[in-house]
Amino acid sequence: MNIKPVLLTAGVLFSASFYSQKMMSYPKALKGSQTDKYFGTAVADPFRDLENDSEATKKWVDEEVAYSQNYLSKIPFREQIKNQLRDIWNYEKISAPFKEGGYTYYYKNDGLQAQSVLYRTNNKTKATEVFLDPNKFSEKGTTSLSNLSFNKKGNLAAYSISEGGSDWNKIIIIDAITKKQIDETLLDVKFSGISWQGDEGFYYSSYDKPKEGTVLSGMTDKHKVYFHKLGTKQSEDKLIFGGEKTPRRYIGASVSEDQRYLIISAANATNGNELYIKDLKNGGDFVQINKGFDINASIVDTQGDDLFIFTDKDAPNMRLVKTSIKNPSPETWKDVIPQTENVLGISSGGGYFFATYMIDAIDKVKQFDKTGKLIREISLPGKGSIGGFGGKEEEKELYFSFSNYIMPRTIYKFNADSGKSEVYQKPKVNFNPDEYVSEQVFYTSKDGTKVPMMINYKKGTKLDGKNPTILYGYGGFNVSLQPGFSVVNAIWMKNGGIYAVPNLRGGGEYGKKWYDAGTKFQKKNVFDDFIAAGEYLQNKGYTSKDFMAISGGSNGGLLVGATMTIRPDLAKVALPAVGVLDMLRYNKFTAGAGWAYDYGTAEDNKEMFEYLKSYSPLHNVKKGTCYPSTMITTSDHDDRVVPAHSFKFGAELQEKQSCDNPILLRIEKDAGHGAGRSTEQILSESSDGLSFALYEMGIKKLEK
Structure with a gap:
C-alpha cells in the first residue's frame, strides 16, 4: 500500500478553518x-x-x-x-515462553483480541490449553491481567487484575494445576508485586484505601508490605514492613529464587531507595544494607551467602557488585561488572549475567559468568533495542527480543552455554x-x-x-x-x-x-x-x-x-x-x-x-x-x-x-x-x- 497525503493550497484547506472561531x-x-x-x-x-x-x-x-x-x-x-x-494490527502476536512446574506458558493474541490470552503446554503430553483469558474478565475487554506469579513448585499461582485501567488491583489465587480459585480475592492492592514464600502464601503491597469519593485522586503516601497466608482472611494478613513504623511511599517485596531471602526495597521518590534483607533460612530480623535515599540499589541474584547488587553508588552509569549476607554494607561491595562510559543494564539467567550497554540509545550485549569473567559479546541482528535474557538459574534456553523503529519485534531463542541463537517468533506484519x-x-x-x-x-x-x-x-x-x-x-x-x-x-x-x-x-x-x-x-x-x-x-x-x-x-x-x-x-x-x-x-x-x-x-x-x-x-x-x-x-x-x-x-x-x-x-x-x-x-x- 503506497499512500501519500494530498496537500492543498491555503485557499482550499479543508481543515480547522472549516470551523470559524464563532462556531467554536x-x-x-x-x-x-x-x-x-x-x-x-x-x-x-x-x-x-x-x-x-x-x-x-x-x-x-x-x-x-x-x-x-x-x-x-x-x-x-x-x-x-x-x-x-x-x-496492520491484525497479526498474530506471541510472547517468549516461560516454564513453571511441568508446563511451558506463553501469551498470544490472534490479532484483534482485546487482551492477550495466556496459554500453556504440558511438557510431557505436549497438550496445549488456555490458562487465563483476560477477555472473559469483563464484557468490553477493559479489565486486564496486570501481574502473575507462581510458587517455586509451579502448582500455585496468584494474579492481579486492573479494572478500567486503575492502579488499584485485585489479587486472585488459584490452584495452577486445576485452575480453580482456592482462596478469597484480595482487594485494594496498588503498586504491588506478588512474591511467594514456599506453599504458605505470598507478599504483596498496598496503601490504605482513600476516603469514599476520592479513590481516584486521594493521596497514597504510606505503602505497606503484607504477607497473605493461604486459607486466612485478608483482614488477618500480617504487616511485614511500612505503615506508621517505617513510612515510605513505595515499598516492594521479593523472595530470592532459592527462597532463602526476603528483600525489601523502600523509597520516598522515583529515584533513590533503601535496601533491606532478611535471612528466611537462618532467622533474624531485617538487615538494612544501605541507609538514606542517595543511591539506587537492587539485588538481582543470590548465591549462598553472596548477594549481587546492581547500583549507581559511585557509578552514575551503573555497576554490578557482590557482597555477603554476613556484612552487606556498601563499604564491602566489590565490582563484578564495573562501570563503563556507557549505561549498563543487567539480567541473569542460565547461571550467567547479561550486561546490556546503551550506546547513544542503541544496545550492545555481553555475557559474563558469576565471577565477572567475559564469556562473549552476543551477536545481534542489527542496531536497535534488546529485551530479555532473563530466566531461572538452571535454564539454559533463554529468550531475547530485538526491535527498532522500522523492524517489528522479533523473539530469538538463545543457548546460554553455546551462545547460539535462532529466530523463535517473527511477526507477520504488513x-x-x-x-x-x-x-x-x-x-x-x-x-x-x-x-x-x-x-x-x-x-x-x-x-x-x-x-x-x-x-x-x-x-x-x-x-x-x-x-x-x-x-x-x-x-x-x-x-x-x-x-x-x-x-x-x-x-x-x-x-x-x-x-x-x-x-x-x-x-x-x-x-x-x-x-x-x-x-x-x-x-x-x-x-x-x-x-x-x-x-x-x-x-x-x-x-x-x-x-x-x-x-x-x-x-x-x-x-x-x-x-x-x-x-x-x-x-x-x-x-x-x-x-x-x-x-x-x-x-x-x-x-x-x-x-x-x-x-x-x-x-x-x-x-x-x-x-x-x-x-x-x-x-x-x-x-x-x-x-x-x-x-x-x-x-x-x-x-x-x-x-x-x-x-x-x-x-x-x-x-x-x-x-x-x-x-x-x-x-x-x-x-x-x-x-x-x-x-x-x-x-x-x-x-x-
Whole structure:
C-alpha cells in the first residue's frame, strides 16, 4: 500500500478553518474565585472545581466528550486511518515462553483480541490449553491481567487484575494445576508485586484505601508490605514492613529464587531507595544494607551467602557488585561488572549475567559468568533495542527480543552455554522495513549540549518542508527512549509521515548526569532540547511549522504542554496525553508527591515555586495567543496522573485561545494511565490522534 497525503493550497484547506472561531462555542466549565498563596504570591485557580467529581464536572466532561467527537467526526479520512490501523494490527502476536512446574506458558493474541490470552503446554503430553483469558474478565475487554506469579513448585499461582485501567488491583489465587480459585480475592492492592514464600502464601503491597469519593485522586503516601497466608482472611494478613513504623511511599517485596531471602526495597521518590534483607533460612530480623535515599540499589541474584547488587553508588552509569549476607554494607561491595562510559543494564539467567550497554540509545550485549569473567559479546541482528535474557538459574534456553523503529519485534531463542541463537517468533506484519529509513542525527540544544535523535521515514521522501511530522518526546524519570516498533507509527510513515524521537535530558540514555540535568531547577533543559529538535527538523527541510505535531504522554504530556506555551509558534498541532500540567498542585493527588525528585514542589521554597510557576503549562496560558490545534487526551480512571490536570489545562486553553485552531479534550471511558487498554481503545485513540494531526495540517484526503 503506497499512500501519500494530498496537500492543498491555503485557499482550499479543508481543515480547522472549516470551523470559524464563532462556531467554536466550547462547553463552559464552572468557574470560581479560588486563589492560593505561595510565599506571599497569590495564584488564581479558577477551574479548581474540575478537580472534584461533582455533578457540574461530570456534566462538563460529557459535553466535552460530545464536542470532541462531533469535531473528529468531520474528518473525512478518520475511518480510513482506523481501518488501516486495524488491518496492520491484525497479526498474530506471541510472547517468549516461560516454564513453571511441568508446563511451558506463553501469551498470544490472534490479532484483534482485546487482551492477550495466556496459554500453556504440558511438557510431557505436549497438550496445549488456555490458562487465563483476560477477555472473559469483563464484557468490553477493559479489565486486564496486570501481574502473575507462581510458587517455586509451579502448582500455585496468584494474579492481579486492573479494572478500567486503575492502579488499584485485585489479587486472585488459584490452584495452577486445576485452575480453580482456592482462596478469597484480595482487594485494594496498588503498586504491588506478588512474591511467594514456599506453599504458605505470598507478599504483596498496598496503601490504605482513600476516603469514599476520592479513590481516584486521594493521596497514597504510606505503602505497606503484607504477607497473605493461604486459607486466612485478608483482614488477618500480617504487616511485614511500612505503615506508621517505617513510612515510605513505595515499598516492594521479593523472595530470592532459592527462597532463602526476603528483600525489601523502600523509597520516598522515583529515584533513590533503601535496601533491606532478611535471612528466611537462618532467622533474624531485617538487615538494612544501605541507609538514606542517595543511591539506587537492587539485588538481582543470590548465591549462598553472596548477594549481587546492581547500583549507581559511585557509578552514575551503573555497576554490578557482590557482597555477603554476613556484612552487606556498601563499604564491602566489590565490582563484578564495573562501570563503563556507557549505561549498563543487567539480567541473569542460565547461571550467567547479561550486561546490556546503551550506546547513544542503541544496545550492545555481553555475557559474563558469576565471577565477572567475559564469556562473549552476543551477536545481534542489527542496531536497535534488546529485551530479555532473563530466566531461572538452571535454564539454559533463554529468550531475547530485538526491535527498532522500522523492524517489528522479533523473539530469538538463545543457548546460554553455546551462545547460539535462532529466530523463535517473527511477526507477520504488513510492513516492509526495506522501504524505510531510520537514521540517527545529533543536534545542538540551546546551551550547546549535543542531543541524539532518531528520524524515521519512507525512502525517497523529499526534504521540502512539507512532510507531516510527529516529534515525540519524554525527558524525565531516568526513562530511556530506545528504538521500538509501533504499528501506529508504521501507519503514520505509510501515509508519508516522518516520526522523530530525540533523547532529551531527564532521560537515562547517558546515565545519572544526563537524568539529573533534566530535573528540578534544570527541568527547562528538557523543553529547550525538544524545541531545538523541532527547529532542527524544520531547518533541515524534514518539515515546517505547518506540518509538525508535538506529542508526548504523562511526563511527556508536561513536555508538550510546556513547549506549546513557551513556543506556541513551533508546531501546528499539539498532542499532550495524560499529562502532568498543574505543576503547583501535582503533588496533592494520588502518588504525585513521589515525583518531587524530578520536579521539586511549590512548597519547597520561594525559588522552587517561582521556577515551577514559570513553566507550569496551566499557569502559562495567555489570552490573546494563538496556540496550536490541540487534542488533549486523558482517561476517566487515570489514578496516576489524575484527569483534573487535563481538564483544567483544556478549560484554560479553550477560554483564552485567540485563533481558529481547535482545542479538544478526548476523554477515554473505562481506561487509566495507559496500561491494560483494550485493542479497540488503542485503535480508536490512535486513529483519532493521527487523523486530527493530518487534518489540522491541511490534508483533505489520503491517496490509496
